[in-house]
Amino acid sequence: MHLRLTDEQEMVRKTIRKFVEKELIPLENDVLRNEREGKPSLPEGKMEELQQKAEEAGFWGINTPAEYGGADLGQMMLAIVQMEVARTFVPFQFGGSADNILYYGNEQQKETYLIPTIQGEKKSCFAMTEPGAGSDTRNLRTTAVKDGSDWLINGEKTFITGGNEADFVMVIAVTNKELHQESQGRKGVTCFIADRSMGWESEYIHTMGEWGPAALIFDNVRVPEENILGEIDHGYDLGLEWIGFARWIVGARAVGAAERLLNMAIDYANERETFGKPIGERQAIQWQIADSAVEIEAAKWLVLNAAFTLDQGEDNRHYASMAKLYGANMGNNVIDRVLQIHGGMGYTRELPIERWYREARLWRIYDGTDEIQRLIISRNLLKGHVKIG
Ligand SMILES: Cc1cc2nc3c(=O)[nH]c(=O)nc-3n(C[C@H](O)[C@H](O)[C@H](O)COP(=O)(O)OP(=O)(O)OC[C@H]3O[C@@H](n4cnc5c(N)ncnc54)[C@H](O)[C@@H]3O)c2cc1C
Numbered sequence: 001m002h003l004r005l006t007d008e009q010e011m012v013r014k015t016i017r018k019f020v021e022k023e024l025i026p027l028e029n030d031v032l033r034n035e036r037e038g039k040p041s042l043p044e045g046k047m048e049e050l051q052q053k054a055e056e057a058g059f060w061g062i063n064t065p066a067e068y069g070g071a072d073l074g075q076m077m078l079a080i081v082q083m084e085v086a087r088t089f090v091p092f093q094f095g096g097s098a099d100n101i102l103y104y105g106n107e108q109q110k111e112t113y114l115i116p117t118i119q120g121e122k123k124s125c126f127a128m129t130e131p132g133a134g135s136d137t138r139n140l141r142t143t144a145v146k147d148g149s150d151w152l153i154n155g156e157k158t159f160i161t162g163g164n165e166a167d168f169v170m171v172i173a174v175t176n177k178e179l180h181q182e183s184q185g186r187k188g189v190t191c192f193i194a195d196r197s198m199g200w201e202s203e204y205i206h207t208m209g210e211w212g213p214a215a216l217i218f219d220n221v222r223v224p225e226e227n228i229l230g231e232i233d234h235g236y237d238l239g240l241e242w243i244g245f246a247r248w249i250v251g252a253r254a255v256g257a258a259e260r261l262l263n264m265a266i267d268y269a270n271e272r273e274t275f276g277k278p279i280g281e282r283q284a285i286q287w288q289i290a291d292s293a294v295e296i297e298a299a300k301w302l303v304l305n306a307a308f309t310l311d312q313g314e315d316n317r318h319y320a321s322m323a324k325l326y327g328a329n330m331g332n333n334v335i336d337r338v339l340q341i342h343g344g345m346g347y348t349r350e351l352p353i354e355r356w357y358r359e360a361r362l363w364r365i366y367d368g369t370d371e372i373q374r375l376i377i378s379r380n381l382l383k384g385h386v387k388i389g
Helices: 007-036 046-056 075-085 100-104 107-118 177-182 235-271 283-311 317-341 343-347 353-363 370-382
Strands: 124-127 143-147 150-160 168-174 189-195 201-204 214-224
Touching (some): 007 075, 075 235, 124 150, 150 189, 168 214, 168 235, 189 214, 189 235, 235 283, 235 353, 317 370, 343 353
Antiparallel strands (some): 143 168, 168 189
């Protein structure tokens, strides 16, 4: 057992940190200004420019298999990269990646959707949630009914990340109502790849964060049979895989943000004087800093464990839920303390803390709420799927 990053991992971490400090952090003021003026966080073309710079530094397709031109660095490296990039709120993503479930596509689907997504020519989104079915996917109502050699999709999806920008959606629809009910929602649904040009529409949903997901409307959207991703009636498994991947990444991002914010609080605690002393000399402040540092460290190990387990080819879902649950809550606790340590300044829009505070609240909700993660973890233990110790 080796509880340190390898030389290679350490080198990647340092390189990404340099990239974040040189290319992303200097954009933070512009991002804040744009968002406050109701404009997109980054001007058009800026993401592509940044992705190109990252590619020149060797970071493209971080987790994409080599046969698709990616670096295929593995999950541990992905965790390290995500923690580093989350040190800024500038909404940057490395180029050269695609949703994990698109790799299940047949050759034609890979050519039409997977490869253009990796190349940055097409944008995707994944749609499971509906107004009446979030945690409880047994209530899915969107249907796909066979019509000749096509399927007609009807229904509404909600809170779909990237749904306003996407060129195509991987949408989960009920294809066999009886099977869906009998199997408690685990079967009887199918994943369809539907191009925007096939007729679905999106509506922006305003949230307390700086970007909005979309409601997607399907009104007799005609999708050809060849656009079924995976097997008919087995779309739920794909859905779980899509959500499961994103889960522990939420924990990783919370670690990165919390580290940066705690550093801000430490600097402020050393500088800000009240009653003749820096506030950092008060136990009330010291304990907030200590608790935050301990929680960040704990979350980091949970995230690395989830990533390591996956790299071993093992089922990491239990650890992914732990990393997500603890990481998301840690992130919210730390940001709250950092805001408190900054006093009134923390509450202003002169500092980015309030922005992070609003964004962090989402971590406890999407990709499975806190309550659902607790349900998964406790069920695994109570049913003996996972043993303590
Ligand atoms: C910004 C944003 C982006 C999102 N992106 C996507 C996306 O790209 N694709 C997608 O498909 N979905 C997406 N979602 C949906 C997200 O995954 C759901 O909002 C989430 O799963 C919760 O579902 P819900 O909102 O319907 O809440 P509900 O399921 O109605 O839950 C309401 C409350 O009850 C609790 N609860 C529910 N069931 C139980 C239970 N059995 N025991 C105890 N408590 C319970 C929940 O934890 C929650 O606190 C996104 C959501 C948001 C806000």
